[in-house]
Structure formats: C-alpha cells, structure tokens
Amino acid sequence: xxxxxxxxxxxxxxxxxxxxxxxxxxxxxxxxxxxxxxxxxxxxxxxxxxxxxxxxxxxxxxxxxxxxxxxxxxxxxxxxxxxxxxxxxxxxxxxxxxxxxxxxxxxxxxxxxxxxxxxxxxxxxxxxxxxxxxxxxxxxxxxxxxxxxxxx
Amino acid sequence: xxxxxxxxxxxxxxxxxxxxxxxxxxxxxxxxxxxxxxxxxxxxxxxxxxxxxxxxxxxxxxxxxxxxxxxxxxxxxxxxxxxxxxxxxxxxxxxxxxxxxxxxxxxxxxxxxxxxxxxxxxxxxxxxxxxxxxxxxxxxxxxxxxxxxxxxxxxxxxxxxxxxxxxxxxxxxxxxxxxxxxxxxxxxxxxxxxxxxxxxxxxxxxxxxxxxxxxxxxxxxxxxxxxxxxxxxxxxxxxxxxxxxxxxxxxxxxxxxxxxxxxxxxxxxxxxxxxxxxxxxxxxxxxxxxxxxxx
Numbered sequence: 001x002x003x004x005x006x007x008x009x010x011x012x013x014x015x016x017x018x019x020x021x022x023x024x025x026x027x028x029x030x031x032x033x034x035x036x037x038x039x040x041x042x043x044x045x046x047x048x049x050x051x052x053x054x055x056x057x058x059x060x061x062x063x064x065x066x067x068x069x070x071x072x073x074x075x076x077x078x079x080x081x082x083x084x085x086x087x088x089x090x091x092x093x094x095x096x097x098x099x100x101x102x103x104x105x106x107x108x109x110x111x112x113x114x115x116x117x118x119x120x121x122x123x124x125x126x127x128x129x130x131x132x133x134x135x136x137x138x139x140x141x142x143x144x145x146x147x148x149x150x151x152x
Numbered sequence: 153x154x155x156x157x158x159x160x161x162x163x164x165x166x167x168x169x170x171x172x173x174x175x176x177x178x179x180x181x182x183x184x185x186x187x188x189x190x191x192x193x194x195x196x197x198x199x200x201x202x203x204x205x206x207x208x209x210x211x212x213x214x215x216x217x218x219x220x221x222x223x224x225x226x227x228x229x230x231x232x233x234x235x236x237x238x239x240x241x242x243x244x245x246x247x248x249x250x251x252x253x254x255x256x257x258x259x260x261x262x263x264x265x266x267x268x269x270x271x272x273x274x275x276x277x278x279x280x281x282x283x284x285x286x287x288x289x290x291x292x293x294x295x296x297x298x299x300x301x302x303x304x305x306x307x308x309x310x311x312x313x314x315x316x317x318x319x320x321x322x323x324x325x326x327x328x329x330x331x332x333x334x335x336x337x338x339x340x341x342x343x344x345x346x347x348x349x350x351x352x353x354x355x356x357x358x359x360x361x362x363x364x365x366x367x368x369x370x371x372x373x374x375x376x377x378x379x380x381x382x383x384x385x386x387x388x389x390x391x392x393x394x395x396x397x398x399x400x401x402x403x404x405x406x407x408x409x410x411x412x413x414x415x416x417x418x419x420x421x422x423x424x425x426x427x428x429x430x431x432x433x434x435x436x437x438x439x440x441x442x443x444x445x446x447x
Contacts, residue, residue, distance in 0.1 A: 016211060016249055016256040035351050039361035068357035071365070072204055073350075074315030078325045085316075094208040103209060104357050110205035114217070118198040121171040131170075134178040134430050139170045140197065146267050147198045150216045 008055035015092040019077075019085035024049045030076035030086045040069040045076050045086035052089055061097040068094070068104050115151040118142025159287070161233035161278065162225050163191040164243070167199045168386035169235055175430030176386060176413045180235055180280070182428070183419040186295040189283060191233055196224040200234075200242040203312065204355040207242070216260040218246030223264060223271040232277045235415065237385035241312035241320070243277035248319050279313060281384045281414065282322050285330040289337035297423040299339025302446040305417070306343055306378035306409075307332050308369070308392070310385040311351050325349070334414065335382060338421040345369075345376035352383075354391040363403055366395045370407040380410040380441040382417060389413055393435045410434070410441035 013021045030045040031037050037044055043066045051057040060067050067090050076086040097103050113120055123139050131139060169176045184191055199206070200218060207214040222243060225232040234240045250257050251273050264270055284292055309328055317325040326349055332342040353365025370392065373381055383389045393411040400406045416429055420442075431438045 014255070016215075016254055035353065035365055036356055036358070036361065039353075039364055040356065040358045068208075069361065071311070071351045071353055071356045071362075073311040074325075075311075075351075077316050091207060091211060095211055098209040106357065107205040107208055110202065111209045111213075114199045114201050114206055119167040119171060120199050120202055121167050123171055127171060127174070130430075130433065131174045134174055134428070136170075136174055136178055136181070139174075140165065140193075140195070142198050143196050144198075146220065147217060149267065150220060150263055151213050 002056040003058055005055040005058070008057060009053045012052055012089060012092045015088070015095070017085055017088035018092055019080075019088060020083040021049070021053060021089060023082040024053065024084045025082060026050060027081065029079040029081060033075045033079060035071050035073060036069045040066065042066045043069045045090070048093070049084060049086050049089055052093065057093065060093050061100055061102060063102040065097060065102070067097065068107070111151070115148055116144065118144040118147045157190075159188055159283070160190045160192065160230055161283070162194055162228045162230045164197055164221070164225065164232040164234050164239060164277065166234065166236045166239040167202070168390070173386050173389065175433055176235060176389070176415060179413065179415040179419040179424075179429055182424050183415050183422055186422050187284065187287065187292055187418075189233070192228070192230065194224070194228050197221050200239040202238050203242045203245070212256055212259050214242070215246055215249060215256055216263040218242050219250055219260045219264055219271045220267065220269055222247055222250070222275065223269040226271055226275045231275050233280060233283065234277050235280050235384070235413070236387070237279070237310040237312035238387050240277055240279040245319055247273065247276050279322065279384065281313060281331050281334065284334055289333045292334055292418070293337040296338055296421045298421055300417060300421050300445050301339045302444045303340040303441065304343050304377050304379045304444070305335050305340045306345055306373035306376065306381045307335055307348065308352060308381055308383045308388055309349060310383060310388045313384060314349060331384065331414070335417070338417055340417070343373070343376040343378050345372040345378065347372055352388045352391040354387050360402070362391070363395060363399050366391050367399045367403055367405050367407070370396070370409050371405070373409060374407060378409065379444045380412060380438070382412050382414055384414045386413070396436050408436065408440070410436055410438040412438070
C-alpha cells in the first residue's frame with residue numbers, strides 16, 4: 001500500500017500556477033499531445049495529477065522520478081478544459097523532489113552554476129576570442145554577489 | 153524614470169547568446185538599428201533565470217532572480233528586449249506573478265529588499281519577434297536589400313514564445329503565423345510542416361527522447377521541402393544545430409538542415425555577409441542553404 005498524504009493536494013494547490021487542481025476529471029486531453037508521454041517510458045500527466053490529488057505522489061518525488069522527463073512545452077496547460085495546469089503540478093513536484101535532494105544532478109548543477117557565476121555558462125578565453133572575431137565587446141559581467149545572496 | 157521613446161529598449165541578452173552563441177548577438181546589433189529598433193546596454197543583469205532547472209529546483213528562488221532582473225531593467229526606464237524564448241518566458245511569467253499579489257510574490261519581494269531593490273511592474277520583457285511583428289512585416293521588409301528569394305524556411309517557434317498564450321500573448325498557441333510573416337518579409341518562402349508547433353525537446357531530462365523529438369521535427373521539415381530551419385531561441389537553436397551532430401551519431405540520421413536564428417537571416421537579407429555573421433561556427437554547414445538564394 002502506498003503512503004497516503006491527505007493534505008498533499010491542498011499544499012500543491014497553493015503553489016503559484018497549479019490552477020484548478022481539484023477540478024481535473026481525468027479526461028486525458030493533457031496526454032494526447034504531450035511529447036514526454038509519447039516518447040518517455042512511464043510519463044503520463046493525467047496520472048501525475050491524479051496521484052497528486054489522491055496524495056499518493058511520494059514515488060514522484062523520489063530520485064529517478066519520471067517528472068523530469070517533462071519538456072515544459074505547455075500543451076497540457078492550453079488543452080486542459082478544466083483549468084488544471086499539469087505542467088505547473090509537475091514543477092511543484094520538482095520543487096518537492098529538489099528539496100528532498102532527489103533532483104537529477106544536471107538540474108542541481110545548473111542551479112549551482114547560476115548561484116556561483118550568475119549565468120548558466122561561465123565565460124572562457126575561447127569565447128572571448130569568438131566575440132572579438134565578431135567585433136563584439138567583452139561579455140557582460142554578472143552580478144554574481146547578488147545572485148548568490150538570492151539563491152543561498 | 154526616463155521616458156523611453158518608441159522602439160527603444162534595454163537589451164537583455166541572457167546567458168546562451170552572449171556566452172555561447174555570440175553570432176546571434178552580433179546579428180542583433182547589426183540588424184536591429186536598420187529596422188529602427190534602438191537598443192541600450194546596461195550593467196547588472198544575470199541569468200533570467202532559465203525556466204527548467206532553476207525553476208524546477210525552486211519556484212520562489214527562480215522568481216526572486218527574475219524579479220531582480222525586472223527591477224534592474226525598470227530602473228533604466230525602458231522595456232527589455234529579449235532574443236530568447238527562455239528569457240521571454242521567465243521574465244513575462246515573473247512579471248505576471250508579480251502583478252497578482254500572491255504568496256510567491258511576497259516572498260520574492262522580501263528577498264529583493266535585502267538587495268535594496270524592488271519591482272513595481274512598470275516594465276516588461278518584449279521578445280524581438282513580438283516587437284518586429286508589432287512594427288509589421290512591411291517595416292522589416294523595408295530594411296531588406298538582398299531578399300532571400302529561393303530559400304525555403306521551416307519555422308520553429310519554440311514552446312515558450314507561444315504558451316501559455318494568455319500570459320505570453322504572442323500568437324495563437326497552436327496555429328501561429330506572425331513569425332512566418334516576418335520570414336516572408338525577408339523574401340524567403342515559408343514551408344509549413346506536420347507538428348510545426350511541437351517542442352524541440354531540449355528541456356526533457358531523457359536524452360534519447362530529447363534527440364528523437366528534434367529528429368522527428370527535422371524529418372517533417374525536410375519532408376515539406378525545407379532548405380533550413382529557423383528559431384527565435386538559442387536553446388532551440390542548440391537543440392537543432394548541435395543536436396544534429398548527436399542525432400547522426402546516436403540515431404544514425406543525418407538531416408543536414410542548416411539552422412538559423414531569425415536575426416541572422418534578417419541581417420543576411422539586409423546585406424551583411426556570412427563571415428561577419430559567424431555562420432562558420434555553426435555545427436551544421438549552412439552553405440547548401442545559402443546557395444539556394446537566387447542572386
């Protein structure tokens with residue numbers, strides 16, 4: 001038996017953008033055009049919303065969860081006739097997974113780079129040469145101190 | 153706050169364009185003045201931040217960094233011009249959240265206060281495609297000196313330019329046509345293909361699915377007769393251009409489809425040459441596509 005968390009749907013519904021989570025009537029409009037549902041084993045936005053409503057979503061916030069397969073294309077958001085935003089439910093679940101230390105390494109690495117450098121890419125000598133070759137000035141400096149403060 | 157003139161913007165470059173694809177920045181700086189769009193550079197912007205990993209880690213952290221960028225832009229007194237769908241999505245959605253007085257906004261405001269910054273909602277991000285579309289294809293066409301006649305272009309809008317439409321406000325989320333009109337303004341021919349509003353696949357954390365999505369899209373573009381594909385986003389650009397190298401290696405498909413950002417084709421149609429636009433840095437050779445342009 002999975003562990004049931006009765007307050008889970010309510011806590012998710014307070015997250016910005018999750019829309020009318022409780023109004024989902026499991027019609028699968030979100031699944032029809034979902035690229036991740038088409039191409040990735042085990043990804044189904046309707047099932048993710050259902051598990052969240054029922055409070056049996058622990059497996060979705062474990063390491064290796066299917067939620068990271070979402071491409072964030074927003075087709076589910078547009079197609080839902082009930083104002084549920086499955087993509088934002090997925091984002092809310094991602095936040096829970098990250099909090100638990102269960103996000104993929106690649107996701108944590110991007111966040112760490114932004115925290116340290118202010119950008120997702122660190123400037124290099126090769127880049128400086130390419131900018132020079134194109135007649136561009138040096139790459140902009142990031143306000144790294146500020147960003148570190150915000151992400152700490 | 154200084155009053156900005158029409159078509160004057162603070163340039164918000166983000167990360168990928170200045171730090172990985174500077175050829176897109178070079179094209180922007182060459183092409184935009186010729187259409188009458190004036191951009192200003194200011195200091196203090198960071199990553200928007202990108203709406204997959206940073207937002208996936210923490211919505212409140214993502215919002216705080218985004219609202220900081222909006223606050224910095226607001227101080228300069230102009231709307232921010234972005235050349236990337238990711239930046240557009242993050243900054244537009246953050247401005248939307250900042251206008252609704254939610255708990256998320258309050259938490260982000262508190263964080264900004266520690267930096268002695270605040271965002272009053274007086275400015276917003278404008279995507280270059282939206283700005284040019286509002287000015288009209290004719291305004292773009294009037295800057296063209298070397299029309300791209302003979303070139304068949306498959307337009308990839310990218311999800312975050314289009315959806316959610318109520319927030320992004322660029323075009324219809326499933327049957328867009330404004331960007332295509334801007335391509336036709338260059339003298340090129342637009343080819344519609346199956347699934348033209350589908351995702352490039354960049355943001356999924358399933359590497360094989362990611363490549364398959366991009367490969368399927370390019371196969372549909374080729375089937376419709378495209379000579380090249382066009383994006384308005386450096387992330388989509390990378391997925392298709394660099395992606396073709398991996399697709400060839402891992403899926404055994406060689407699409408040989410030249411990939412451009414809209415601003416690169418705009419600059420080309422304005423008479424700038426391939427060398428100054430940095431086309432040699434593309435992973436997929438563009439010479440076949442350029443040869444289609446009738447002299």
